[in-house]
Amino acid sequence: MKQNRKIKQLVISDENDLTFGKAPHPVECGKGLVIGGGQVYPEINFTLPSMTVEEDTWQEVRNQYSTIIEEICQRAVVLETSGIVVEFELLPPMTLNPQWGAEITQILRNTLDNYYEKDGLRSALRVTPVDVRDAERPPRMRNGKFWDKTYRSFELCAEAGADMLSIESTGGKEIHDEALMQGDLAGLIFALGSLGARDMKFLWSHIVDIANKYNVIPAGDTACGFANTAMVLAEKKMIPRVLAAVDRVASVARTLQGHLEGAVGPTKDCAYEGPYLKALCGIPISMEGRSSACAHLSTVGNIAGACCDVWSNESVQNVRLLSANAPVVSLEQLIYDCRLYNTAIEAGNDYSENYRKMLIESDLHLDPQAYVLSPEVVIRIAEKLVKCETPLAMTIQSARETVKIIEQAYNNKELNLNKGDIRWLGLMKTQLETIPEDESQLLENIKSGPLANKFLPEEYGL
Amino acid sequence: MSIMEELKNAVIKGHLDADAPYPPDMVGQPGVKDLIEKALEEDIELKTILNEGLIGGMNIVGEKFSSGEYFVPEMMISAKAMKGGLNMLEPLLVKEPSQKVGTVIMGTVQGDMHDIGKNLVGMMLEGGGFEVIDLGVDVDPEKFIENAKENPDAIIGMSALLTTTMENMRKTIKLIRSEGLDNKIIIGGAPITKKFADDIGAEGQSNNAGEVVGLVKNLLKSEKQ
Numbered sequence: 001m002k003q004n005r006k007i008k009q010l011v012i013s014d015e016n017d018l019t020f021g022k023a024p025h026p027v028e029c030g031k032g033l034v035i036g037g038g039q040v041y042p043e044i045n046f047t048l049p050s051m052t053v054e055e056d057t058w059q060e061v062r063n064q065y066s067t068i069i070e071e072i073c074q075r076a077v078v079l080e081t082s083g084i085v086v087e088f089e090l091l092p093p094m095t096l097n098p099q100w101g102a103e104i105t106q107i108l109r110n111t112l113d114n115y116y117e118k119d120g121l122r123s124a125l126r127v128t129p130v131d132v133r134d135a136e137r138p139p140r141m142r143n144g145k146f147w148d149k150t151y152r153s154f155e156l157c158a159e160a161g162a163d164m165l166s167i168e169s170t171g172g173k174e175i176h177d178e179a180l181m182q183g184d185l186a187g188l189i190f191a192l193g194s195l196g197a198r199d200m201k202f203l204w205s206h207i208v209d210i211a212n213k214y215n216v217i218p219a220g221d222t223a224c225g226f227a228n229t230a231m232v233l234a235e236k237k238m239i240p241r242v243l244a245a246v247d248r249v250a251s252v253a254r255t256l257q258g259h260l261e262g263a264v265g266p267t268k269d270c271a272y273e274g275p276y277l278k279a280l281c282g283i284p285i286s287m288e289g290r291s292s293a294c295a296h297l298s299t300v301g302n303i304a305g306a307c308c309d310v311w312s313n314e315s316v317q318n319v320r321l322l323s324a325n326a327p328v329v330s331l332e333q334l335i336y337d338c339r340l341y342n343t344a345i346e347a348g349n350d351y352s353e354n355y356r357k358m359l360i361e362s363d364l365h366l367d368p369q370a371y372v373l374s375p376e377v378v379i380r381i382a383e384k385l386v387k388c389e390t391p392l393a394m395t396i397q398s399a400r401e402t403v404k405i406i407e408q409a410y411n412n413k414e415l416n417l418n419k420g421d422i423r424w425l426g427l428m429k430t431q432l433e434t435i436p437e438d439e440s441q442l443l444e445n446i447k448s449g450p451l452a453n454k455f456l457p458e459e460y461g462l
Numbered sequence: 463m464s465i466m467e468e469l470k471n472a473v474i475k476g477h478l479d480a481d482a483p484y485p486p487d488m489v490g491q492p493g494v495k496d497l498i499e500k501a502l503e504e505d506i507e508l509k510t511i512l513n514e515g516l517i518g519g520m521n522i523v524g525e526k527f528s529s530g531e532y533f534v535p536e537m538m539i540s541a542k543a544m545k546g547g548l549n550m551l552e553p554l555l556v557k558e559p560s561q562k563v564g565t566v567i568m569g570t571v572q573g574d575m576h577d578i579g580k581n582l583v584g585m586m587l588e589g590g591g592f593e594v595i596d597l598g599v600d601v602d603p604e605k606f607i608e609n610a611k612e613n614p615d616a617i618i619g620m621s622a623l624l625t626t627t628m629e630n631m632r633k634t635i636k637l638i639r640s641e642g643l644d645n646k647i648i649i650g651g652a653p654i655t656k657k658f659a660d661d662i663g664a665e666g667q668s669n670n671a672g673e674v675v676g677l678v679k680n681l682l683k684s685e686k687q
Contacts, residue, residue: 093573
């Protein structure tokens with residue numbers, strides 16, 4: 001069921017209600033899982049070891065996935081977990097050849113069904129085709145072979161047994177990549193608040209239709225290609241951390257559009273904008289942190305879990321470690337993380353509140369990217385966002401509020417910033433003063449600048 | 463301050479010309495283009511302008527980046543200012559023996575669409591005075607070969623982010639060598655290790671864009687010895 005196309009008030013307005021395992025609008029999916037219904041579930045994701053994916057290696061690819069899912073289910077049964085979410089993120093050749101993605105989906109589906117019948121293992125399968133529209137620059141978002149492949153991949157994977165559909169969509173990334181490296185906030189905001197938001201509406205209206213047709217859950221998207229790129233660049237000291245923090249919050253309006261089109265959650269694991277979406281829409285969210293260090297490093301390992309409903313490892317290669325293959329190791333870590341979450345929930349409000357406080361406090365003061373994920377900050381900013389009329393206005397407001405809150409936190413000695421971060425706070429404030437909220441005006445500005453030939457306006461309905 | 467010091471400083475600050483809005487505290491002051499014009503009027507040698515002013519400035523930008531004082535956006539602004547200066551010098555430089563530091567052919571290998579890392583490396587190399595031929599993403603081996611044939615002295619740089627596409631580096635190198643081409647090859651990307659580079663016959667490897675200029679310069683030096 002589609003929600004209102006505009007959020008007028010927060011579904012969660014008290015920061016203390018923005019907590020783990022509980023969402024106002026839980027999602028029932030797969031074999032008896034209720035996401036956000038009072039428990040945190042592990043979400044295990046995995047990828048191939050170093051090998052190519054082509055005709056000649058296809059049988060080996062199938063064998064790899066068969067082994068991975070079999071070993072994961074075995075371990076989940078041994079550890080008596082109450083349920084698991086399995087995510088299959090397609091690799092580019094598996095979306096470019098949609099039948100391949102469907103074949104792997106079928107392998108995973110059959111094994112999960114088998115373990116449900118045999119051992120009562122409850123599970124849900126999230127399938128995430130690749131947004132291969134990004135394969136050409138400037139990308140064509142609404143037609144052409146890459147759009148056709150992406151669309152077909154969704155259809156075939158839904159038909160082959162996915163319980164949930166997700167994507168890491170890329171609308172506006174062609175501008176965002178450039179703008180991020182130039183520290184150009186007008187470009188970033190245009191990419192997220194105009195191009196990204198417009199593409200999310202277009203794309204998710206189609207995904208929701210496919211999901212309805214095949215009776216699967218349209219789960220959610222992520223600004224991974226945007227704000228997580230910024231996070232990784234900040235980790236490598238390529239860009240200031242404050243810019244990555246602003247980019248994170250500025251991505252909220254863009255990802256929100258998918259939920260306004262009917263995506264119901266759980267959000268994609270790498271969508272660190274999830275806490276904002278949970279506050280705005282009440283949907284359950286998947287998050288990743290300390291147990292996704294196998295995929296990428298971050299400075300938000302604990303705080304990211306403060307209000308998660310599903311806890312993920314992002315991805316891990318199927319390589320042998322001392323104890324077992326890496327996906328099994330990763331699953332075990334997630335299951336133990338979730339046992340702690342769920343024990344705290346069962347022990348009552350005092351315990352879960354204390355555990356949540358520890359998750360927040362242990363990261364909060366060390367990095368602006370962690371600071372903007374604290375429930376208190378999330379609610380403060382989200383309250384401002386519901387007053388905005390358009391995704392673009394919301395994106396600009398996100399950036400302005402984030403700069404303001406980070407500056408306040410620094411001045412109040414609640415947040416550590418380095419000299420570069422402080423210099424960039426000033427630079428961002430200056431830039432934000434001149435960005436127009438009128439979309440056509442911003443478009444004209446972009447079209448008269450160096451980013452003009454990087455995108456096709458008509459592909460975004462502009 | 464001498465003109466060359468002023469030029470170097472304009473590159474470091476990323477100030478293209480007097481009208482350029484960045485940095486705000488230098489608006490109205492002469493930028494890279496104005497200072498090159500002045501240097502040419504004073505008959506300062508082209509190679510002095512290039513090496514001491516432009517490349518000298520970018521070398522300091524590189525140092526600031528390595529020490530954490532500058533971020534990529536600041537480097538990009540400086541690189542743009544330097545490029546603006548280079549564009550002025552290029553028509554004059556062709557009349558002199560080559561001043562080019564070297565050429566690097568770059569691309570993300572077949573099947574891989576990731577380009578931020580490659581672009582960062584390209585920018586660093588341009589800042590270091592190299593000519594960069596960017597082949598883009600999802601580059602098939604034939605395209606690398608075609609460009610290597612046209613630029614036999616160029617170094618080839620390949621990028622891959624996925625464990626499932628890094629093997630295409632091996633395939634590409636094998637095909638380049640089977641064509642009898644002996645261009646030096648460097649590779650990079652999140653899953654790439656030194657061991658993998660050695661295994662597939664790449665002469666250099668780095669996962670840090672800031673180190674690539676040094677890596678390429680060392681390869682060129684070893685080539686000349």
